[in-house]
Amino acid sequence: xxxxxxxxxxxxxxxxxxxxxxxxxxxxxxxxxxxxxxxxxxxxxxxxxxxxxxxxxxxxxxxxxxxxxxxxxxxxxxxxxxxxxxxxxxxxxxxxxxxxxxxxxxxxxxxxxxxxxxxxxxxxxxxxxxxxxxxxxxxxxxxxxxxxxxxxxxxxxxxxxxxxxxxxxxxxxxxxxxxxxxxxxxxxxxxxxxxxxxxxxxxxxxxxxxxxxxxxxxxxxxxxxxxxxxxxxxxxxxxxxxxxxxxxxx
Numbered sequence: 001x002x003x004x005x006x007x008x009x010x011x012x013x014x015x016x017x018x019x020x021x022x023x024x025x026x027x028x029x030x031x032x033x034x035x036x037x038x039x040x041x042x043x044x045x046x047x048x049x050x051x052x053x054x055x056x057x058x059x060x061x062x063x064x065x066x067x068x069x070x071x072x073x074x075x076x077x078x079x080x081x082x083x084x085x086x087x088x089x090x091x092x093x094x095x096x097x098x099x100x101x102x103x104x105x106x107x108x109x110x111x112x113x114x115x116x117x118x119x120x121x122x123x124x125x126x127x128x129x130x131x132x133x134x135x136x137x138x139x140x141x142x143x144x145x146x147x148x149x150x151x152x153x154x155x156x157x158x159x160x161x162x163x164x165x166x167x168x169x170x171x172x173x174x175x176x177x178x179x180x181x182x183x184x185x186x187x188x189x190x191x192x193x194x195x196x197x198x199x200x201x202x203x204x205x206x207x208x209x210x211x212x213x214x215x216x217x218x219x220x221x222x223x224x225x226x227x228x229x230x231x232x233x234x235x236x237x238x239x240x241x242x243x244x245x246x247x248x249x250x
Contacts, residue, residue, distance in 0.1 A: 001094040004085055008102050012071040021067040022110055025060050026117040032056045033121035046131040049122065057114055057139045061146040062174050064110040069150065069170060072103050074163035093240045096158065100236050103150050107143055114139055145205035148231035149173050155235055158243040179203050204231045 012018055032052040036045065076082045076099065085095055115136045122132035149170050156166035172178060182200040186192050192199065200206040204227050 001090065001098050004090055004095070005098045005102055005105075008072070008098070009105060011075075012068075012102070012106060015067075015071055018067045018071055018106075021063055022113050025056075025063050025110070026113060028056045028059065028063075029053055029114065029117045030121055033125055037125050045125065046127045049125055049127045050131050050135055053118060053121070054135055054138055057118065057135070058142050060110065060114055060139065061142055062171070064114075064143075065107065065146045065150065065170070065174065066167070068103055068106045068110070069153070069163070069167055072099055072106070073154075073157050073166070077161060077163060092243050096154065096236065096240050096243060100151060100154065104147060107146060107150075111140055111143055141208070144208060144227070145203075146174065148204035148227060151232045151235040151239075154239040155242065158239045158246065161246065173203070176205075179206055 032055070033049065036049045036052050082095060086092060090098075118135050118139065119132055122129075122135070152173070153166040153170040156169055157163050160166070179200045182202070183198070186197060186199045198206070207223060207227060
C-alpha cells in the first residue's frame with residue numbers, strides 16, 4: 001500500500017494543474033496582504049491582515065481540494081490505475097485507504113504552502129507573530145471539513161465508479177449550499193426555531209464552528225472526535241464495504 005501511495009503522489013506532483021491552483025491560492029493571499037499594506041483602513045493593521053488574508057485562506061477548502069480530488073480520484077478511473085493496482089494484488093480496502101491518505105497528504109502539502117505565504121507576507125506587512133500564528137492555525141482548521149467532505153464524496157465515487165458526480169456533490173457541500181438550506185429550514189419551522197435547534201450543525205464545518213470553536217460551549221475535543229469518527233472513519237469504511245461488492249469496469 002505504501003508503494004501505491006508513493007507512486008501516486010509522485011504522479012500528482014508532476015501535474016501542472018495541481019500546482020497552478022496552489023499558485024493561484026498563494027497569489028490570492030499575497031494580493032489581499034498587499035491590499036491591507038497599501039490601502040490601509042481604520043483599525044489595527046494586524047487585525048485587518050487577519051480578516052483579509054483569513055478570508056482568502058478560507059477559499060482554500062474549495063480551490064485546493066478540487067484539483068486534489070480530480071488528481072486522486074478522477075485520474076484513477078480515467079487511467080485505469082485502480083484496476084491495475086488491484087490486478088497486481090492490492091486489496092480494494094487498502095486501495096481506498098491509500099487514496100484517502102493521498103488526498104490528506106496533498107491537502108496538507110497545500111496548507112503548508114499557504115502557511116508559508118501567510119508567514120512571509122505577515123512579516124513583510126509587519127504583523128505581530130501571534131496574529132500570524134492564529135492565521136496559520138485557522139487555515140488548518142478550515143481544511144478539516146475538506147477532509148470530511150472528501151471522505152463523504154468517496155461513497156459516491158466508489159458506489160458509482162465515477163468521480164464527476166461526486167465532485168459536483170463535494171462542491172455543493174463545500175460552498176455552503178446545503179448548510180444554507182438547513183439554516184433556512186431551522187429559521188422557518190416554528191418548533192425548530194423555538195427549541196433553538198440548528199439543523200446545519202449536522203455538517204462537519206458547522207459542527208466545528210458551532211460547538212468545538214464556540215466559547216459558549218465546552219465540547220472542544222469531544223466534537224473533534226465526533227467529526228473524525230462520523231465524517232471520516234465511517235464514510236471511508238462504508239466506501240470499502242460498497243466497493244467490495246462492485247464489479248470493476250474496464
